[in-house]
Amino acid sequence: VVDEPDLQLRRRTYAFLVEHGRAPVAAELGDPVETVAGWRRLHAEHAVVLNPGTDELRMLNPFSVVPTAYRVQAAGRWWYGNCAWDAFGICAALHADGRIETSCPDCGARRWSSSFGTNARTTIRSSSTSSSRRCAGGTTSSSPEAG
Amino acid sequence: MNLFRSEEHIVRWLAGREPGATISVAKLSELSQAWWDDRVSPDWVPHTREQNQAILERLGLTGAFWQLA
Numbered sequence: 001v002v003d004e005p006d007l008q009l010r011r012r013t014y015a016f017l018v019e020h021g022r023a024p025v026a027a028e029l030g031d032p033v034e035t036v037a038g039w040r041r042l043h044a045e046h047a048v049v050l051n052p053g054t055d056e057l058r059m060l061n062p063f064s065v066v067p068t069a070y071r072v073q074a075a076g077r078w079w080y081g082n083c084a085w086d087a088f089g090i091c092a093a094l095h096a097d098g099r100i101e102t103s104c105p106d107c108g109a110r111r112w113s114s115s116f117g118t119n120a121r122t123t124i125r126s127s128s129t130s131s132s133r134r135c136a137g138g139t140t141s142s143s144p145e146a147g
Numbered sequence: 148m149n150l151f152r153s154e155e156h157i158v159r160w161l162a163g164r165e166p167g168a169t170i171s172v173a174k175l176s177e178l179s180q181a182w183w184d185d186r187v188s189p190d191w192v193p194h195t196r197e198q199n200q201a202i203l204e205r206l207g208l209t210g211a212f213w214q215l216a
Contacts, residue, residue: 002193007191010191015189017187045193047193061183061186062183062186070150083149084148085148085178086183088175088176088178088183089182092179092180092186093183093185102150104156105149105156106156106159
């Protein structure tokens with residue numbers, strides 16, 4: 001269970017991310033010791049994800065704080081998603097159209113992008129072919145997260 | 148979750164390994180809207196397992212793979 005003070009900390013953390021396009025360090029949200037303690041509690045409740053060794057933010061789902069293979073252009077910035085689901089989730093969370101850039105895990109070299117509208121229109125383009133609607137989101141080994 | 152060019156690419160990439168589940172990009176966008184829409188809202192509170200499971204079921208994502216722990 002996340003209590004109200006920790007919910008507020010989470011709100012301020014996400015608000016900082018959206019405003020600045022990067023995750024805050026603890027001192028940017030107030031007393032760093034209290035902030036890290038709150039982040040640890042939120043981590044335990046799967047509301048944020050910390051680097052275990054440093055207590056720095058690693059994921060603010062659906063956003064990744066570190067570079068990944070899923071790059072998203074939305075709301076005037078570039079972001080990183082933790083996976084395909086999260087990449088689309090960034091557009092949903094920001095209530096913005098966006099473009100997702102990644103590469104097929106199979107053929108790798110082919111980079112392609114998707115545009116995504118809040119009206120759920122999806123178009124897929126390949127850098128090497130003019131148009132394809134056969135692209136698929138595939139899940140492989142993990143179950144859907146609970147968060 | 149990975150994004151592939153086509154189902155043929157998924158099969159080739161799996162190389163005989165057991166597949167998870169495959170959904171279309173259109174379904175993925177629907178799922179993302181339902182799952183993440185409120186994530187940066189000031190009113191966000193954690194979803195319950197039941198709420199999340201209901202999202203999956205509403206989108207027709209049923210079966211063992213889509214059962215939340």
